[in-house]
Amino acid sequence: MKWFFRSISVVFHPISMPLFGVLLFYRICPIFYSTEIKNATYISIAILTIIVPLLIAIILKKFRFLADYEISNARERILPLFINLLITATILLKLLPKIDAAELYYFFLGILGSTLACLIMAIFKVKASIHMTGISGLMMFIIGLGIHYAIDITLLLALLIIAAGFVASSRLYLKAHSNTELIIGIITGILPQLLTFQYWL
Template sequence: MPLLGVIFYFSKSPRYIPIEIIWAKLISLFILMVILPVLLYFLLKTLGKVKSIYLETTTERILPLTLNCLVVIIVIQRILTPSQIIELYYFFIGILISSMACLILAFFKFKASIHMIAVSGVFMFFIALSIHFSININGTLALMSIITGSVATSRLHVKAHTYKELITGIFVGVIPQIILIPNWL
């Protein structure tokens, strides 16, 4: 989802950003946000730290969420610094806050929906971008609304989460993005 937010930003931003920089950022983010987590999952599975990709227990979630926080910190420090693209910097600060909140909830034995955290955080970022750049992306926002509802419905259908866990996931994803909006809007 963070990579989707970055791709959307580059496709809608009226700022001039050289194509070489865009590709460098996208490739770096793809490596750190897609390939590295997959490799870390297989490492954790091999070491017996996780049983499945579903991370069904709160105890299983602690190490992957900690590693995710570290990866996001690397992205913030090395790829999306505030002096370059401030909107994406604060988007990833929001992702870090959401990940840390989810980690804290896992320590308290509460399993918030990571799917809902991700999709609702990106949805809020899209809304903020439409306001910031004064662009009409109503179709995209409608599609994101449908996607968010579909994700919630699917999580309930497979009995992966309760309503409470889904609603908590939505708030954990949206609130950090809302809190950080004044820093870049």
């Protein structure tokens, strides 16, 4: 069972959630976007939110800023979260204005808010489940898209809820987080996305 829950943690890792959000946005959105724009967005987001953070994590581990890739220590989260904050800000300022999709802009603004909240908590030695923050934020964004475009997202939402349940179970099974840390993570993911709804719904 351990390999299964580790696989869940890897597949639904927080760094994958922005790309999942972009993929689902283009799948759900009824507005036409050219294949060129979609592919450019996928590649750019994948590089900035997955490849760059992975390379940075390897460098930080090599120079012993991180004890392990799980970043189990709250203090060790500060630098990676700060770097991720800069990456998300770069996406907001440089990439998304060229795409002209308000939904994605506010999705990433919500991600910025969640990252900032996690960073502040890490400074004060509070450890939230960033896995739950990521998937909860994604789920709230999809709910917003369903309301915004008045489309039935019941099946997709059900799948995301099941995925969130597996993620929570995996974090508990692997003893990576407590119940309280999972709840804090869920709130940290949902609230920033919810606060952006007033600007684009």
